[in-house]
Amino acid sequence: MTIQYSRRLRGIAAPVLAISLLVAGCGGGDDDVRSGSSDVGQPSEINPRDPADLREGGNLRLALTSFPATFNPLHVDSDGDVSTVVGWTLPSTVTADEAGVVSTDPDFYSDIRLVNTNPQQIEYTINPKAVWSDGSPITWEDLRSQANALSGRDTGFLVSHTQGYSRIEKVERGADDRQAIVTFGQHYAEWRGLFSPLMPKESTATPQALNDVDRSRPAKSAGPFMVTAIDQGQKRITLQRNPKWWGNAPKLDTVTFSVLDSSARLTALQNNEIDAVDIYGAEEAKSAGSSPGIVVRRAPDATNSHFTFNGAPGSILEDPRLRVAISKAIDRKTITTALQNGVVIDPKPVNNHIYLEGQKGYQDNSAVVSYDPAAAARMLDDLGWRLNGEVREKDGRQLVIRDVMVQQDRQVQMAQIAQQNLAQIGVKLVIETHSGTDLFTKVIDPGNFDIAQFSWGRSLFPLGALEQIYAYNPANNLSNKGRVGSPELNALIDQVLSELDPEKAIEMANQADRMIFELGHSLPVFQGAGNVAVRDNVANYGAFGLSSADYTKVGFVK
DSSP states (O other): OOOOSSSSSOSEEEEESSSSOOOOOOOOOOOOBBOOTSSSSSOOOOOOOOOGGOOOOOOOEESSSSSOSSSOOTBBBOOHHHHHTTTEEEEEESEEEEEEEEEEOOEEEEEEEEETTEEEEEEEEETOOBBBBTTOOOHHHHHHHHHHHHHSSSSSBBBBBBBBBBGGGEEEESTTTEEEEEEEEEEETTTTGTTSSSOOOTTSHHHHHHHHHHSHHHHHHOOSSEEEEEEEEEETTEEETTTTOOOOOOOOOOEEEEEEEHHHHHHHTTTOOEEEEOOOOHHHHHHTSTTTTTEOOOOOOOOOEEEEEOTTSSSSSOOOHHHHHHHTTOHHHHHHHHBBBBBBOOOOOOOOSSOTTTSTTOOOOOGOOOOOOHHHHHHHHHHTTTTTTTTEEETTTTTTTEEEESSHHHHHHHHHHHHHHTTTTOEEEEEEOTTTIIIIIIITTTTTOEEEEEEEEEESSHHIIIIIIIIOOOOHHHHHHTTTOHHHHHHHHHHHHHHHHHHHHHHHHHHHHHHHHHOOOOOEEOOOOOEEEEEEETEEEEEETTSSOOOOOOOBBB
């Protein structure tokens, strides 16, 4: 299933049930916070229009994969749908252009500066007009509370990630309540990605607050929109203009999110029941493009599909050598061609866990898992998994692997090709589908799988994913869904994140990526195509690529 993903949140990676987008910000900029490379990304297709050419008001209707398990995007239960909704409602630190170059978001911060390197210190000066939806000011205390909750020092906080925050030594009041001075105990290379999004201190004050305050609805907002109605029965969420918003007035009156099954998405768009939907495959693109009043907007997005392996103690794939053997038997090129032929030019697998092709730092580190079924079969023999009929066995146990995923045709097609590949070497892959509502909370997060299929939304700050997804701490899994890692990888990740020289950090990140492949942590498959079918009268919305959305400019042409 697809997710209309938040265009504000770039500080973290988030799980996506299919192939979607994780980006951030709105506004303009400050050179002190600039980062990125001009060779990253491709032009977006959003039907850019001057807001003066748009009509006042209107309701933008979008689709969700599942109803959010929480409205706190910092909580471990959050996912892409959470980010989709709160991206319209929460503060961010940065905005990004089409090349993925970021700068300070002036709606929320007057200035963000690296003011010292020994120790590393960042000075955040909050926009004096910035307030929460109850009228209370956004202050340094909100940053301090969030830094404490995400530090990892109190494991009672069930957070989705700690990267960067675990290195913060203290957050202090600056010249006034509108300024925060953040001091690091260790250097953090990707400091620009912190506090995106920012939650109010009431939502991060205690573990119970993080878990409960925003569980059923957001407690506070600070973006151009705010959640005003939640219909659990109809699985619908309504956003309206935030009356306390201090920035440019939005063109839309409301935004409505409805949970829709993937099979119903395109039909709903064609029947004028929703206004935009991510699409996959040549047939969907052709059908959408030939429908009256609908256009297909295209820009490769910052996501990648993958197979995540469960290596937890006692799991059938606990041995990293077995995970690598399974990886070598899966034909990623065939999967990529089958799912993206006619959708993207020259479909090819992603061969890096950290960077996408075209990003500075991307290189192919996948040699250890290159497709070689004969070698995979030999590895299984050496590990004691011997053929007994059509399925291998070891110590009386058959090599039967459960592959879990959301119920969606493309996910199943991906699994079926892997199933055929693995059958050739005596491995039985059982395909198990679940609803989008249950997949993470009831299956993946509890570790009730052998292989899990979903996608990661990549960040403009890719190094942060190293700690969030690939480092492993048994006491706090964060987003390491398969519980796979090693002390050596943890140590290297720590070095990467401490390196303030970007070139050295890239070199070490690729060393870490090779270790991730060698551990059989997960197997990346392909980058999201980024095609979005949109009603043709929708402006400043669609395929954003690596750029940010300005939600105040989204609307309908006159």
